[in-house]
Amino acid sequence: MNKAAIFDLDGTLADTALDLLNAGNLTFEEMGINYRLKENLDEGISSKGGRSTIREGLLKANGYIEEESVEKLYPIFLKNYEKVIDENSKLYDGTLEMLEFLSSKKIRLGVCTNKPKKQADILLKKLGIHSFFEIIVGPDTYGCAKPNPKPLKKIIDFLGSSLNSSVLVGDTSTDYMTSQAASVPFILVLYGHGVVHQNFNTSCTPYLAKSALGMADLILKIIKKY
Template sequence: MKSVIFDLDGTLADTSGDLIAAANACFRDMGAGDVLDPSRDAATALRGGRAMLTLGLKRLDHADGAGLIDHYYPVLLEAYGAAIDVHTHLYPGAMEAVERLKAAGYGVGICTNKPEGLAHSLLRRLGVRDAFASLVGADTLPVRKPDPEPLFEAARRTGGDPARCVLIGDSDTDHKTARAAGVPCVLVTFGPAGGDMAALEPEALLDDYRNLPALIGRLLA
C-alpha cells in the first residue's frame, strides 16, 4: 500500500495560539509577563516548546537560558496539555482531503515531533483521531524527525510500504526527514512560515487542501 503521512502542528492544524499561551504561562511564572505574541511568533511556536522558551529568554536577555529551558520545558508541556484546544483549529479542507485519500486507497497517518500523548489528546479533542491509521510522536521511538525512522514507522503502521509514502509538512525538519527517507515531500504554504517553503525546493508546494489528492496521485504514480 502507498501511504500519505502528515505532520501535525502547522500542517494539519494551526496549534500556535495554544502553544504560545503555554509558553507565556512560563514567562509569567518568571515574573516577566506575556513575552511572546500570538501573531508575530506563530512560526516559532510551531517549532516546539524549546524554541519558544529560547526566543522568549533571548528577548529577556536572561543569563541562565539553558538552565531555565530545561526547568520550564515540562512546565510548558503541563500548561499546554491542560488547555490544548482553546485556540487550535484544523486548516480548511484538511480532513476532507484525508477522507478523499483514504477513499482512493492510501494509508493515512501522522508523524509529529509533538509528544505522542499530547498529539493523541489533541486529535481526540478535535474529533479526528480515528481518521488516521497511525500516530508516531516525538517520544514514540528513541529517535525523532529529521531521522527518517519515525516516518517509516508511521507508514508501516498504516499498512503501507515505507518506500512508497509521501510526507506532508511545513518546515525544514519535514523536508530533511523526507530527504533522509528518500521519499517525496509536500510543504504547505498556508502556515506561518509558508513564504519560506519554496526556497527548500520540495517535490511540491500545497496552497489548498483541495488540490492534495490529485497532487499525491502524481507523486506516487
C-alpha cells in the same frame, strides 16, 4: 503494497501557533520570566514548538539561554499547553474532507510529529480527526525526533507501505529534511507555519499544496507513479 500518506501535525493539518504561544506565556508567568510573546507578531517563534518558545523567553528576559533551564521548563510548558491546547487551534480549510477522500481511496494514513505523543493524541481527538490515522508517532515514541528518518520509516513499515509508495506532507525545513533522509517524496504545505511564519523556501520540492483539497489529488498523483 499499500499506499500511504504521512502528515506532520502543527502547521500541516491544523493551525496551532496561537495556543503554543499562549502556553509559552502561561509558563513565563508561572515561572516569573519577564517576557511575553505577542499575538500576530511572535507566532513564528511559537510555531517552532515548546522548546523554541522557552528559549525565546529566556533569551529576551535574561540575555542568554541555558539548555538545562529549557529542559527544566519544558514539562511545565506541556502542562500549560494541555490547558489551552484547542482554544484557538483549528483544522485548515478542507482538511477533514481531504482525509475523508483519501480514506475512501484506501490510502493508509499516519502522523509523524515532533509534538509529544500524548499532546498529539489529545489535540487530534479535540479536532475530531484522530480516528483517520492508524498510527501517530511523536519524538518520544521511538526516542528520536524529525529530521531523524527513523519515526517516518517506522510509520511506513507499520502501514505496510514502502518508501516509494508513501508521501510525507509537511510545512517546515524539518519535514523536508526528514523526507530527504528517508528518500520519501515530500509535499510542502504553502499555507502552513513554515511558509507563513518561518519564511521556508518553497523551491525545495516540486510538490506544492496550495489547499488541503488540492493536496488530496497531489497525493494520489505522486503515489500512483509507483
